[in-house]
Amino acid sequence: MPPKALIFDVFGTVVDWRSGVAAFVAPALAARGLETPPEALADAWRAEYQPAMQRIREGGRGYVPLDDLHRENLDHALAALGLAEAFDAPARDALNPAWEALPTWPDVLPGLARLRERVLLAPCSNGSTALMVRLARFAGLGWDCILGADVARDYKPKAGVYLASAAALRLAPGEVMMVAAHDGDLTAARAAGLQTAFVPRPDEYGTGQPEAISQQWDLIVDDFGELADRLVD
Amino acid sequence: MPPKALIFDVFGTVVDWRSGVAAFVAPALAARGLETPPEALADAWRAEYQPAMQRIREGGRGYVPLDDLHRENLDHALAALGLAEAFDAPARDALNPAWEALPTWPDVLPGLARLRERVLLAPCSNGSTALMVRLARFAGLGWDCILGADVARDYKPKAGVYLASAAALRLAPGEVMMVAAHDGDLTAARAAGLQTAFVPRPDEYGTGQPEAISQQWDLIVDDFGELADRLVD
Numbered sequence: 001m002p003p004k005a006l007i008f009d010v011f012g013t014v015v016d017w018r019s020g021v022a023a024f025v026a027p028a029l030a031a032r033g034l035e036t037p038p039e040a041l042a043d044a045w046r047a048e049y050q051p052a053m054q055r056i057r058e059g060g061r062g063y064v065p066l067d068d069l070h071r072e073n074l075d076h077a078l079a080a081l082g083l084a085e086a087f088d089a090p091a092r093d094a095l096n097p098a099w100e101a102l103p104t105w106p107d108v109l110p111g112l113a114r115l116r117e118r119v120l121l122a123p124c125s126n127g128s129t130a131l132m133v134r135l136a137r138f139a140g141l142g143w144d145c146i147l148g149a150d151v152a153r154d155y156k157p158k159a160g161v162y163l164a165s166a167a168a169l170r171l172a173p174g175e176v177m178m179v180a181a182h183d184g185d186l187t188a189a190r191a192a193g194l195q196t197a198f199v200p201r202p203d204e205y206g207t208g209q210p211e212a213i214s215q216q217w218d219l220i221v222d223d224f225g226e227l228a229d230r231l232v233d
Numbered sequence: 234m235p236p237k238a239l240i241f242d243v244f245g246t247v248v249d250w251r252s253g254v255a256a257f258v259a260p261a262l263a264a265r266g267l268e269t270p271p272e273a274l275a276d277a278w279r280a281e282y283q284p285a286m287q288r289i290r291e292g293g294r295g296y297v298p299l300d301d302l303h304r305e306n307l308d309h310a311l312a313a314l315g316l317a318e319a320f321d322a323p324a325r326d327a328l329n330p331a332w333e334a335l336p337t338w339p340d341v342l343p344g345l346a347r348l349r350e351r352v353l354l355a356p357c358s359n360g361s362t363a364l365m366v367r368l369a370r371f372a373g374l375g376w377d378c379i380l381g382a383d384v385a386r387d388y389k390p391k392a393g394v395y396l397a398s399a400a401a402l403r404l405a406p407g408e409v410m411m412v413a414a415h416d417g418d419l420t421a422a423r424a425a426g427l428q429t430a431f432v433p434r435p436d437e438y439g440t441g442q443p444e445a446i447s448q449q450w451d452l453i454v455d456d457f458g459e460l461a462d463r464l465v466d
Contacts, residue, residue: 067403120366130403133353133377144366146378150401168383170300170363 007124009180012204018042020102032086044080048073053155063153065128071096100134111224118232122147124165126155157188183214240357242413245437251275253335265319277313281306286388296386298361304329333367344457351465355380357398359388390421416447
């Protein structure tokens, strides 16, 4: 049965967070005469992502939107790189919107334009509604609505995020397909009853290597163009 | 201070629910040889709207999305018109998506296209996310996200709906402007700290008479074109 809605992982799958964050922080590093590669700050910042959410997933902390976790994580990342003294609080606040200014992978916008003719499209990200709205404006993404962490007030890969996202569209889980470049995201979505599509993003971490494929997902495609070929034509 | 986001009442303010529902139900009435004017069914259906939500606002019933209230309200409306025996349950289910197929007022799409250049745009309706998504697809509305009842799991004019909608965008209430053709909606939005804009819709109930204006709203405009004149230029 073809899906009635596609919901998308965003960081890594739809947008190139590493290049985007690096480009956003580069002027601030340069202005301070720091020789830290901007990609190193992007990587250090992203390295705090899963641990920060994990405390919330496990119930050790109430739901905090990712915007606030990103700001906390930036403190840790700067400290880890020995840059804590170079950035005061207002300078850190000014870096935090880096996550709202990320470029799409080249196949994304043309693929979504074709997919839009057939199905509903929404992000199912751990980013907040506010973050996803501003990122969509920056990147030109035309979503039907914003689903994901804010809807469930919890973080993927908790099952409730996928289930609440399908329920918000009044669709059964099996009528919705999760699209991601990440094995763990799809494993959890499949366990929750969703259809699954894997799109490799070999450059997500700047390595040229895509994430390993652990299962026979419902679709395994090269990019959003092939996803549209499979679902629209 | 100019608003950073506009949030909109939808039924009556953005779309002409009466004409839309009437057009949707007309073939079903005609197929049964019923002489009930389709506008009468639209009016009777809409008459059940506020009472159904009021039980939920008062806490006498947990949150139920408007899609389900509409389906219950249809039963009451058909009974009130003496049409209960003419529509079995599947026929009633088939009428319920009438609320997802409503035309915009003529000024809406061009006005929103101009407003979009300056501010974030979202519905703040008592319609569910699912209903608003499908209505947006039908009508060609390009929202940034869907706010309103589902976000707060309560119904306007409860303050929490306006406050949760602003919070979802990480904006202060005063950074958000509520746009509505209804005095009560704006009174509640103003009490919650939002900016307010009144747009008369004299044909909402087919009478040619707009709702009375009880207060000096921040903006009082003839239509979405004038709203864009005031906020964009």
